[in-house]
Amino acid sequence: MAQKKVVSIEDRIPKLKQARKKKANRRLLFYLSIFFILISIIVYLQSPLSYIRTIQVEGNSFLQDNEIVKQANLTDNKNIWTIDTDAVESILNDSPIIASAKVSRKLPWTVSITVEEYELVGYTQKESTYYPVLGNGTTLQSMAKKTYNGDAPLLKGFNKETYLHRLTNEMEKLPETIRNLISEVHWTPEKDNNDKMRLYMNDGFIVDARIPNFADSMEIYPSIVSQLEEESEGIIHIGVGAYFESFHNGKKGQEAEKGD
CATH class of the missing domain: 3.40.50.10960 (Rossmann fold)
Structure with missing residues (x-):
């Protein structure tokens, strides 16, 4: 009958320590990743990186793109997250030419305006x-x-x-x-x-x-x-x-x- 190999506690301790160390390293790496992500978001929100760089206009035929952008009061020196999309849509819907308007953000720095004009x-x-x-x-x-x-x-x-x-x-x-x-x-x-x-x-x-x-x-x-x-x-x-x-x-x- 084969004898079972007996592993002493002294032999197991180094392996347990190594496993715990790896687990602790993984946890530390996770927390550091979260920390740097949060720092990156804060830097993005507080820097010109979050300013509007592109404004896309779709669905218009009577009004020019620049006319719609001017009506919406959007400029490239505004933070994309400070825009009240509902308020901009309300302003555009007051136009006698625009039947409906939809304003949305496209990260990292684009604002999309889709309009439907009266026929x-x-x-x-x-x-x-x-x-x-x-x-x-x-x-x-x-x-x-x-x-x-x-x-x-x-x-x-x-x-x-x-x-x-x-x-x-x-x-x-x-x-x-x-x-x-x-x-x-x-x-x-x-x-x-x-x-x-x-x-x-x-x-x-x-x-x-x-x-x-x-x-x-x-x-x-x-x-x-x-x-x-x-x-x-x-x-x-x-x-x-x-x-x-x-x-x-x-x-x-x-x-x-x-x-x-």
């Missing part, structure tokens, strides 16, 4: 100058154009801001595919109907409509057009009901219901 829904015209109009009714006087490229409808006759704002609010709700079909919108108020307007479409049709619920009413337009013969010419009336009135025979076509 371009049309142009107003004064003499030979065209002014972009946004979905909230803001007319961009500083971005006047001498030429019209047809990227949004012309809004004509809206000499009262109230009705222009109502229309632009509806225009922004329209699917882009339908809005792109509109060439011109003329405000044609009547004695008992100030909301009346007439649209000239890029496909040759004319639409008689009202401002209230205009976006909902226009959703049926593609369905009505798809039911008409290719050579048809006339006026499409939309509102409570919807029907087509031909120029050729003066008769009203079949009434079309939403959902056809």
Whole structure:
């Protein structure tokens, strides 16, 4: 029968001491690492290393990057951690062009600004100058154009801001595919109907409509057009009901219901 090897306590003591020493060294190294990390953070926060060096702006088309940075009151001599992102977002959201803004930090020294602007829904015209109009009714006087490229409808006759704002609010709700079909919108108020307007479409049709619920009413337009013969010419009336009135025979076509 094999004899078990007996290790004396004297032989084990040096190994125990060595293990304890390694454990103590590891603990010391851990605490030193934490200490230097904390010192590095303090140095970073208190030094120019934490100052803003880069400001990224995304999502803008009407406003230039430097205009947004100026509105946000951000400069490269500010500590990135002293910025109140909520306050900066609130300032930017006060802009008549910006619908929403998001401000965030990107370590070590970058601030990111992402904006969503109100959509371009049309142009107003004064003499030979065209002014972009946004979905909230803001007319961009500083971005006047001498030429019209047809990227949004012309809004004509809206000499009262109230009705222009109502229309632009509806225009922004329209699917882009339908809005792109509109060439011109003329405000044609009547004695008992100030909301009346007439649209000239890029496909040759004319639409008689009202401002209230205009976006909902226009959703049926593609369905009505798809039911008409290719050579048809006339006026499409939309509102409570919807029907087509031909120029050729003066008769009203079949009434079309939403959902056809």
